[in-house]
Amino acid sequence: MAAAERDLGRDRDPGPGRSVLFLHPDLGVGGAERLVLDAALALQARGCHVQIWTAHYDPGHCFAESRELRVRCAGDWLPRSLGWGGRGAALCAYVRMIYLALYVLFLSGEEFDVVVCDQVSACIPVFRLARRRKKILFYCHFPDLLLTRRDSLLKRLYRAPIDWVEEHTTGMADCIVVNSRFTAGVFKDTFKSLSYIDPDVLYPSLNVASFDTAVPEKLDDLVPKEKEFLFLSINRYERKKNLPLALEALVELRGRLTSQDWDRVHLIVAGGYDERVSENVEHYQELKNMVQQSGLGQNVTFLRSFSDKRKISLLHGCTCVLYTPSHEHFGIVPLEAMYMRCPVIAVNSGGPLESIVHGCTGFLCEPDPVHFSEAMEKFIHNPSLKTTMGMAGRARVKEKFSSEAFTEQLYQYVTKLVE
Structure with a gap:
């Protein structure tokens, strides 16, 4: 069993600070992974001894900053699903995650003061039952029980015990934080037995150093030179991200433009893709x-x-970002876009209501192709909007979502848990 475990991080001097262990299911390239890495880097910068444990980590399919942290992997030999189509x-x-927690606690020999976990709360009881009980901070991106459809009796029976475990193990954490006011409201409405808990809001922030130091590349290999108006969609290839909305809006936009203007329009659909995930493969096709x-x-x-370098180049070179998910918990892409002075057209629900200022840093629209295409058309007929909205967007990110505020708030949570 121990032979299946790997130490993939770089050795570091623990230093004088608190010892914090992050537990995350799969260290890939999604928004949750971006937040975990930023949180770990933030605490490391404050002098904490930080390590990340995960069930899967591929340095070639993860954010580059992961190499600056000590990342260890255990349990990747366990199955990710129970059959074709990702069932189970x-x-x-x-x-x-339970195996990962048991391994960390009883086989790794690691010492730590605080556990920070997210996404899967089932590991929390393991740390509570330890001989020297560990303090636990749980970061709730969104209740998992709301992310899955229950369109059959078998699915409802399968999910019932899982949903129960999620709710009751989440309540065992010593501190619960969420990524937006929207998620805080959903948390209280969903977990009825935890209605007495008022989770704090810890907005994700940007690790702006990588944005400030990157030298944008040319996009000649992706976009024909005659294209002047470049729209960009960044999201994982998952159906819940509603990527067809961007394509449908493009079809609608075609009908609103002259042939000359249409020839100058291009859309890049960029997203996280993992061949191990059947939905990624299917939805891409x-x-x-x-x-x-559609003739597009x-x-x-x-x-x-x-x-990461290519993403920054895309944001630097595009006219506007199309952010298509509805009821998104928070959404880090709008922050990245606004920091790169790129306006955002997003659905008017969930986290974007808190990050985007309608008519100032972008547009909040109904999730239909007509409204999205109307907003896209504004940038074609008034190109200066990109500059004015872009400047406003960068200012908003620096004011409301700074890494300094995120770091200080997170460090205070850890300090209070230890003391």
Whole structure:
């Protein structure tokens, strides 16, 4: 069993600070992973001894900053699902996280003061039952029980015990924080037995150093030179992200423009892609088929699993970002875009209501192609909007979502738990 475990981080001097252990299911390239890395880097910068434990970590399919941390992996030999189509993924995730917690506690030999976990709360009882009970901070991105459809009796029976475990183990954490006021409200409405808890809001922040130091690349390999108006969608290739909305809006926009203006429009659909995840593979093909059927082949480019440097180049070179998910818990992409002086068109629900100022840093629209295309058209007929909204967006990120505020708030949570 021990032979299956790996130490993939770099050795570091623990230093004089608190010892904090992060537990995360799968260290990939999503928004949750971005937040975990930023949190770990923030505490490390404050003198804490930080390590991340995860069930899966591939340095080639993760944010580059992960190499600046001590990352250890255990339990990747356990299955991610119980069969074709990703069935049983939730149960497998719970088993993997419980195993990971047991391994850390009883086999790793690690010492730590505080555990920070997110996404899967099933590991919390393991640390509570330890001989020297560990203090636990749980970061709730969004209740998992709301992320899965229950369209059959079998699915409802399967999910019932998992949902119960999620709610009751979440309540065992010593401190619970959420990523937005929207998620805080959903938390209280969803976890009825935890209605007495008022979770604090800890907004994600940006690690702006990588944005400030990067030298943008040219996009000649992705976009024909004659394209002047470049729209960009950044999201994982998952159906819940509603990526078809961007393509449908592009079709609607085509009908609103002259042929001359249309020839200058291009859309890049960029997103996290993992061949191990069947939904990524299937949805990518669905989107390609949609482009072909709609006659958008000359105006759309797909990009999968790009580097941080390429993402910054995309944000630097595009006219506007299309952010299509509805009821998004928070959404880090709008912050990244606004910091890069790029306006955002987003659905008027969830986290974007707290990050985007309508008419100032972008547009908040109903989740339909007509409203999205109307907002896109504004940037074509009034190109100066990119500059004015871009400047306002960068100022908003620096004022409300600074890494300094995030670091201080998180460090105070850790300090209070220890003391």
